[in-house]
Structure formats: structure tokens, C-alpha cells
Amino acid sequence: MRWSVASRLVRLRHPFLALALLACLLGAAAGCSEPVAEAPKPPPTYPGVSLTIGAIGDTAILAGVAAQRGEWTATRKGEIAVATDAARTVENAGDLDVLVFPAQDLGALIDRNLLAVIPNAVVLPEAPAPEGAKPADRKSEASEDREAEGFQYMDVAPAFREQVSKYGSDRYALPIGGSTLILAYRRDAFTAEANVKAAKEQGLSLEPPATWAQLDALARFFQGRDWDGDGTPGFGLAAALGKDAEGVADATFLARAASLGQHRDHYSFLFDADDLAPRVVTPPFVEALKAIAAWKAVGPPGVEAFDVAAARAAFREGKVAMLIDRAEKAAEWSSDKAVAGAPLPGSERVYEPARKTWDAGGSINRPTYLPFGGGWLVGVRRGIADEKRAAAFDLALYVAEADVANRILAERAFPMLSVRASQMGRGLPDPSSARNVDPRSWSGAVSRSLMAERVLPGLRIPDAGGYLTDLSAGRVAAMAGKAPDEALRDVAAAWTARSKTLGVPRQLWHYRRSLNTLATLPEPPARDK
Structure with missing residues (x-):
């Protein structure tokens, strides 16, 4: 069958196409064909789930978060309520499912058992299975496991990846923006x-x-x-x-x-x-x-x-x-x-x-x-009901993902610095707002500060x-x-x-x-x- 197709192409005066097809067929027969890339996995959906996200301290940070919630609700089929009515404190944040807060408050939140530990499986793309392994052999660290390509874990500056968002060896939050x-x-x-x-x-x-x-x-x-x-x-x-x-x-x-x-x-x-x-x-x-x-x-x-x-x-x-x-x-x-x-x-x-x-x-x-303890973080309240937990982790990850966080940084209501190495060299998040500030030296100062040894x-x-x-x-x-x-x-x-x-x-x-x-x-x- 393979040879007959090629011979027909030759007779139809498509010699180059025939040669290409022959090369592909021979490669496949020899077992050296290139693997076909898998299509990106669609995001998980949470129909019927409603989450409340709010801020400890200045609620102005929620302006950027609120502006970006539409994509999450459209793709995840869930609902988000943004608590802009009043700033929460550590003492009265228990009604929030997802919390945005300055890293300075991390210890106080942990002291009150308000934050859930964020498993590595939430922020790290799932490791490929060993050759020949069955699907059951691949065990996640948490049921909230998901592919996290958008978060781009290794792009986060080491200070925020390994210090600001962690307390001891446990990660309790994801970084949104920084300050220096x-x-x-x-x-x-x-x-x-x-x-x-x-x-x-x-x-x-x-x-x-x-x-x-x-x-x-x-x-x-x-x-x-x-x-x-x-x-x-x-x-x-x-x-x-x-x-x-x-x-x-x-x-x-x-x-x-x-x-x-x-x-x-x-x-x-x-x-x-x-x-x-x-x-x-x-x-x-x-x-x-x-x-x-x-x-x-x-x-x-x-x-x-x-x-x-x-x-x-x-x-x-x-x-x-x-x-x-x-x-x-x-x-x-x-x-x-x-x-x-x-x-x-x-x-x-x-x-x-x-x-x-x-x-x-x-x-x-x-x-x-x-x-401010390093900058601003997003975390998940500890003890959320099972049907909400995965959605809450997903929303926190969404807010901290590279593209979404970059759009939040551009909001003038609450200026922050990017915590990502790839974005630090791009200049001011909103150049039009900082007239006559040299973007090159500004970026260099920020990068050298946040990426310091x-x-x-x-x-x-x-x-x-x-x-x-x-x-x-x-x-x-x-x-x-x-x-x-x-x-x-x-x-x-x-x-x-x-x-x-x-x-x-x-x-x-x-x-x-x-x-x-x-x-x-x-x-x-x-x-x-």
C-alpha cells in the first residue's frame, strides 16, 4: 500500500513530493520517526463552584485581579466574587477562599492556620512518566495536580520562588508582584x-x-x-x-x-x-x-x-x-x-x-x-471544602501565572514589580505613566536588585x-x-x-x-x- 501510493505520485509527476513521502515511510519503518507533539490540555472546569477572593491590607490591588477574572470564569465555568467592600485583616480574613496579601503578613496567617500548603504539583508541570510506565504508576502529590505551563515556575526570580513565598520548606503562597x-x-x-x-x-x-x-x-x-x-x-x-x-x-x-x-x-x-x-x-x-x-x-x-x-x-x-x-x-x-x-x-x-x-x-x-516582606502573594485558605479546593488552587495559580500577573502589574491603581526574570528587562510596566524615566537604567536597577546573589x-x-x-x-x-x-x-x-x-x-x-x-x-x- 505504501509503495503503491508513492508510485502513483511519481506517475502524477510529483517527484519531490514522492521522495518526501518515501523518506517519511522509510523513517517510520525504521522506527525513527519524530514524535507528534501532544495538544495542550484544556484547563480544568469547576461548574457550580463559587469562590471569594479578597485582599489583606490595601484593596486597590484587587482592581487588577477583578479585571482579569473574566477569562477564568469563561474557561473554568466557575464564579468569582471579588471582595472589594473592605480590606480584610489577618483576624477577619476567614471568609475568603483565596487571599491576596503582603508577604509581611505571611507569618501571622500561618500562625492562625489560615493558609493551605501549596503542593509542588500545583506549580510544577507534571513530570513525564518513565518509559513503559502505566498511568496508575504516576502519582501526584495532591489531587489538585494540574499542568502548570502558564505559571512558568523556573522563570520566577529565586528570591521569590524559594524565599518570599515559602516559610521553612513549605510553600504557602504564589508571588504576584514585588517591591525594592x-x-x-x-x-x-x-x-x-x-x-x-x-x-x-x-x-x-x-x-x-x-x-x-x-x-x-x-x-x-x-x-x-x-x-x-x-x-x-x-x-x-x-x-x-x-x-x-x-x-x-x-x-x-x-x-x-x-x-x-x-x-x-x-x-x-x-x-x-x-x-x-x-x-x-x-x-x-x-x-x-x-x-x-x-x-x-x-x-x-x-x-x-x-x-x-x-x-x-x-x-x-x-x-x-x-x-x-x-x-x-x-x-x-x-x-x-x-x-x-x-x-x-x-x-x-x-x-x-x-x-x-x-x-x-x-x-x-x-x-x-x-x-513588605518581599512583595504581594496569593494563597488559599486552609480547610476549604473538597469541592472548592481544587478550584481555589487553580484560581491562585491563574492570578500568579506569567501573562495574568503581567497584566495586573500594568494597573496604575497598585504598582508592583515583576517577580519574573524574563520580564524584569522589559522596562516599566506602564512607560506612558513615567515620563522621562530612562527605562534601561530603571530595568537594570530592578534586575540587579531582585536577582542579587x-x-x-x-x-x-x-x-x-x-x-x-x-x-x-x-x-x-x-x-x-x-x-x-x-x-x-x-x-x-x-x-x-x-x-x-x-x-x-x-x-x-x-x-x-x-x-x-x-x-x-x-x-x-x-x-x-
């Missing part, structure tokens, strides 16, 4: 011929600083100088230094302290991982707070009371040459002049807490500190917000003139009291667990009665 601080600067201030000449005479190079000491020197250089040629003196640096509801002021302090106090050989940072003793009274934190308090002399009048909105305004209006801010807030920097971005600097020395000495002479210590997510233990409120009070006191070491002793006392109220053994378990690397028991100690 970068240095924004006026390009004309760094390139104007008069500035370059004057800086050279002072032994300075007008380029993004590699160390905090270099940043301090640049801020002093620009302070009081007409660096933009408008005929009036300008200022060096704008940063959130006072009370700041957005948390950028605290994150800035902790980012500088991390370069001094997050040793390469240690995982813990804010607390001693053996007894939960606060480390904020140690030399790296004191030195960082002294240095930041000194920024009062290199900013506009009243900078010591600036929140981040005031700092952005000063930069946007052309009053200061440099700004420290969340990268995703680039739309609020826009001006008539070009703005560039760079990663935050590091330190030439780092404190070794066990020996209580400074290590120097190596490479610049430049860990990335991530505010060492990334330090912010505090994620129960009542993380309370600990940061204590820290903020001490930091603001130092800006108002209190000695930094005295202000930090007050912070340490407040932290110790807070931990005692919550239960030191249980909080210590959470802190060790939140570091993702230290051994802990499977369950935390019982709460103190």
Missing part, C-alpha cells in the same frame, strides 16, 4: 560639564555610587550647588526620614543597616536566631541610623520630617539631585528632565555578630533588602507590622535629635516586650522558620496561656 528600593537621580546633574569638572577637583566621580559612603559624598557635593544651571542652589538628596505610612523610611534605614549587618556567613539579621534577642542595638544599626540622621544636612529644609510623598515631590520639582524610593513608584518621579535609576549601594565592611568584629577588605557587601525579605513573623511600628518610633526620635544608640535601645526594649506578650518560644519558632534555612520543629510551640 532603588536610587533615582537626575541625569543632567551627573553629566553637566561644570559638575563633572567640579567633582573631579574634589576627587569625586559623578556616577551611581557603589557604597553608601560614596552616596553621602555625592549628596554633600550637590548640596547648595546650582547643579542644574537654573541659577538657584539645589539640594543633594531627598529621602523619607520622618513618619512615613508607606514604610519607605523604615525600609531605607534597614537597607543601609543590612549592608553593614547582614554578614555573608549568617542568615539572621534583626534578631538573634538562637534566643530572639534584638540586634538593633548592635554597631551596624547604630552606624546606619547615625548616617541617615546626617542626611538632614544634605536635603531641602525640613527634610527630617519628610514622608516619602514629600521626598518624591521635592525630586519631581527639581529641587534635589537624588531620591531613594520604591522602584515601582517611578510614575511619581516624572519631570521635564531625564531621570535614571541605580541599585542601592553597599558597604565595604560588615559586622560579624558572633565575634563582634568588623570584616573588611573583601568585596562590597550589597544584599538587597525587600520591603543575596536577597533579604523584610520581617514576616506574626505582628511584623507592630515590630516595624516600634522601629519607626525610634528612627523618628533619632531624626528629632535623640542619640541613635539611645533611640535603638528603646526599640530593642519595645521588641522584647512585644515578643514576651506574643510568646518568645513561639515567635522564635516563627523567626527561624521565616529565614527558610534554619531547622525547626514542624509545628510552633503552644501559645502562652
Whole structure:
């Protein structure tokens, strides 16, 4: 039969087609034909299932989620209710099936047993069966198993894949978007011929600083100088230094302290991982707070009371040459002049807490500190009824999938950064909103920060917000003139009291667990009665 078909093609004067067919037939006969790719599996369906998704904290993040729900409902045959009526807290989120939340609240949610563990089978495409294996030989880790090609697990930056979304070795959530601080600067201030000449005479190079000491020197250089040629003196640096509801002021302090106090050989940072003793009274934190308090002399009048909105305004209006801010807030920097971005600097020395000495002479210590515990996550409530569980995992996966998350990032109501390596280099999620912000340097700063060798997510233990409120009070006191070491002793006392109220053994378990690397028991100690 095969030969007769080929011979007919030859007689019909299609020699090339006949030869191609003969080659295919011979290949098939020899057993070397190419395998036919399987068609993509259709998504699972959940007819009759209705899920409620809501947010802990700012409900503005739900605008992007709500805009993307139509595809899920159309393909899965289920229903989604978006709880935009009011922001939930950890205490009243029990009515949600799927939760969107800042990673800072991860420990508190786990402490209340509100989150289900997300099995690897949910996020990893099913492994191919060994040759000759029967379908029954392929066992999933969970009944919610599904092909997860759209999630593209390995494209997620390691810090979010293995740290931010995990607590210990268990994954409790999937990352949607991230946050990181970068240095924004006026390009004309760094390139104007008069500035370059004057800086050279002072032994300075007008380029993004590699160390905090270099940043301090640049801020002093620009302070009081007409660096933009408008005929009036300008200022060096704008940063959130006072009370700041957005948390950028605290994150800035902790980012500088991390370069001094997050040793390469240690995982813990804010607390001693053996007894939960606060480390904020140690030399790296004191030195960082002294240095930041000194920024009062290199900013506009009243900078010591600036929140981040005031700092952005000063930069946007052309009053200061440099700004420290969340990268995703680039739309609020826009001006008539070009703005560039760079990663935050590091330190030439780092404190070794066990020996209580400074290590120097190596490479610049430049860990990335991530505010909000790292970014924003989506998880599934623990204890959902069986008929809903698979749908809830599927919805969480859908929200975090590459294409859907990318569309959510473009929503102006709640700016976030991509957590995916392939998307970090594409520039601003919404370039039209950030006029004159250089997308290339911005992308480079974000990529280098989020893909750094060492990334330090912010505090994620129960009542993380309370600990940061204590820290903020001490930091603001130092800006108002209190000695930094005295202000930090007050912070340490407040932290110790807070931990005692919550239960030191249980909080210590959470802190060790939140570091993702230290051994802990499977369950935390019982709460103190």
C-alpha cells in the first residue's frame, strides 16, 4: 500500500513530493520517526463552584485581579466574587477562599492556620512518566495536580520562588508582584560639564555610587550647588526620614543597616536566631541610623520630617539631585528632565555578630533588602471544602501565572514589580505613566536588585507590622535629635516586650522558620496561656 501510493505520485509527476513521502515511510519503518507533539490540555472546569477572593491590607490591588477574572470564569465555568467592600485583616480574613496579601503578613496567617500548603504539583508541570510506565504508576502529590505551563515556575526570580513565598520548606503562597528600593537621580546633574569638572577637583566621580559612603559624598557635593544651571542652589538628596505610612523610611534605614549587618556567613539579621534577642542595638544599626540622621544636612529644609510623598515631590520639582524610593513608584518621579535609576549601594565592611568584629577588605557587601516582606502573594485558605479546593488552587495559580500577573502589574491603581526574570528587562510596566524615566537604567536597577546573589525579605513573623511600628518610633526620635544608640535601645526594649506578650518560644519558632534555612520543629510551640 505504501509503495503503491508513492508510485502513483511519481506517475502524477510529483517527484519531490514522492521522495518526501518515501523518506517519511522509510523513517517510520525504521522506527525513527519524530514524535507528534501532544495538544495542550484544556484547563480544568469547576461548574457550580463559587469562590471569594479578597485582599489583606490595601484593596486597590484587587482592581487588577477583578479585571482579569473574566477569562477564568469563561474557561473554568466557575464564579468569582471579588471582595472589594473592605480590606480584610489577618483576624477577619476567614471568609475568603483565596487571599491576596503582603508577604509581611505571611507569618501571622500561618500562625492562625489560615493558609493551605501549596503542593509542588500545583506549580510544577507534571513530570513525564518513565518509559513503559502505566498511568496508575504516576502519582501526584495532591489531587489538585494540574499542568502548570502558564505559571512558568523556573522563570520566577529565586528570591521569590524559594524565599518570599515559602516559610521553612513549605510553600504557602504564589508571588504576584514585588517591591525594592532603588536610587533615582537626575541625569543632567551627573553629566553637566561644570559638575563633572567640579567633582573631579574634589576627587569625586559623578556616577551611581557603589557604597553608601560614596552616596553621602555625592549628596554633600550637590548640596547648595546650582547643579542644574537654573541659577538657584539645589539640594543633594531627598529621602523619607520622618513618619512615613508607606514604610519607605523604615525600609531605607534597614537597607543601609543590612549592608553593614547582614554578614555573608549568617542568615539572621534583626534578631538573634538562637534566643530572639534584638540586634538593633548592635554597631551596624547604630552606624546606619547615625548616617541617615546626617542626611538632614544634605536635603531641602525640613527634610527630617519628610514622608516619602514629600521626598518624591521635592525630586519631581527639581529641587534635589537624588531620591531613594520604591522602584515601582517611578510614575511619581516624572519631570521635564531625564531621570535614571541605580541599585542601592553597599558597604565595604560588615559586622560579624558572633565575634563582634568588623570584616573588611573583601568585596562590597550589597544584599538587597525587600520591603513588605518581599512583595504581594496569593494563597488559599486552609480547610476549604473538597469541592472548592481544587478550584481555589487553580484560581491562585491563574492570578500568579506569567501573562495574568503581567497584566495586573500594568494597573496604575497598585504598582508592583515583576517577580519574573524574563520580564524584569522589559522596562516599566506602564512607560506612558513615567515620563522621562530612562527605562534601561530603571530595568537594570530592578534586575540587579531582585536577582542579587543575596536577597533579604523584610520581617514576616506574626505582628511584623507592630515590630516595624516600634522601629519607626525610634528612627523618628533619632531624626528629632535623640542619640541613635539611645533611640535603638528603646526599640530593642519595645521588641522584647512585644515578643514576651506574643510568646518568645513561639515567635522564635516563627523567626527561624521565616529565614527558610534554619531547622525547626514542624509545628510552633503552644501559645502562652
